[in-house]
Amino acid sequence: MKKLKILIIFLFCSQAYGLEFNGKFTQGGLIIGKTNPSNKIFLDEKPLKISPSGNFVFGISRERSKDLKIEIKSKSSSKILKKKITKRKFRIQRIDGLPKRKVTPNEEDMKRIRKEGRLIVKAKNINSNFDFFSNGFIRPLKGITTGVYGSQRILNGKKRRPHYGIDIASPKGTSIKSPNDGKVVLAEKDLFFTGGTLMIDHGHGLISIYSHLENLKVESNQQIKKGQIIGTVGSTGRSTGPHLDFRLYWNNIAVDPDLVFKN
Ligand SMILES: [Zn+2]
Known part of the structure; x- marks a missing residue:
């Protein structure tokens, strides 16, 4: 009983x-x-x-x-x-042949980097009431994965921060789709490291970032739908060839996009 x-x-x-x-x-x-x-x-x-x-x-x-x-x-x-949190082993990735200035920026560049960094931090800190994230995420671009989440980066022989995005290589001009519904919170044509850059708010502090774009197809504050074309692949900013760097942050914590996609 x-x-x-x-x-x-x-x-x-x-x-x-x-x-x-x-x-x-x-x-x-x-x-x-x-x-x-x-x-x-x-x-x-x-x-x-x-x-x-x-x-x-x-x-x-x-x-x-x-x-x-x-x-x-x-x-x-x-x-x-x-x-319990399952532990992972992360790769080491060496990238050589980057322009020296993009790995060790000069004083003038540093001013610009700090200013741009503040814009990105501001957008990353958005914590809206949307709950678009519950609709599930699709891959923004098909292509070969050339960089994975979490790998330790060694750029031109210098140890740098881990890579928090995934890199998908695709020909210049290929359309990039929004992985989910959202609202554009940053649309910048030319940032020092990330070149053509978009940031999309999916709600509750979940923000996606798209870097090295050739062209942006959406504007800041625009509401967008899953699958909508938001830009095209380029090699702008610190990049060695046409690819998309895609990142996903929850309240400033970078998570692995490959664990999130439904396709
Ligand atoms: Zn990357």
Whole structure:
């Protein structure tokens, strides 16, 4: 009888939370979830935004090794989940033949880099109430992957930050599609490192970035649909050939796009 009572309570609780996670609990993973909109969720003690339809999202950093603590609270109860993070081995990638100035910029360049960096940080920090992310992501471009997420970069023999994007090589002028619905939050034709650059807000702090574009086909503040052409492949900025550098950030945490695409 006691067992039955516990079972009933358990079923009642799961139903009350209506909790669902989609994605991999691994370094660079992105979790897209759903719960009853009246619930509250805390990730490592911090509240997560939950949309009116119960959608939420969070990212796991490349460096994360300790368990995630997820607390879920309904009106009548609460539960703590500990989620193990699977560790990954990241590659080392050497790229030579980059223009010296693009690897070790001069003083004048540094001024420009700092100014442009502030624009990017501002857009990365957007945390809107859209929940476009719940529609699932498609690949923005077909082509050969020439750079993966998380690899340690050695540029012209100098150790640099890990590469947080994926590089997809494709001929110059190839159309790039938006991987999901969103709103353009940055559209710049010529940034020092990233050249023609777009940033798209998918909601709740999830922002995608497209670099080295030849042409931009959308403007800042424009609302866009999944599959819409947003620009064309180029080799602008710090680049050795036509390709798209695609990145996905959740609240400034870079996640692995290859773990997110549905195709
Ligand atoms: Zn790249």
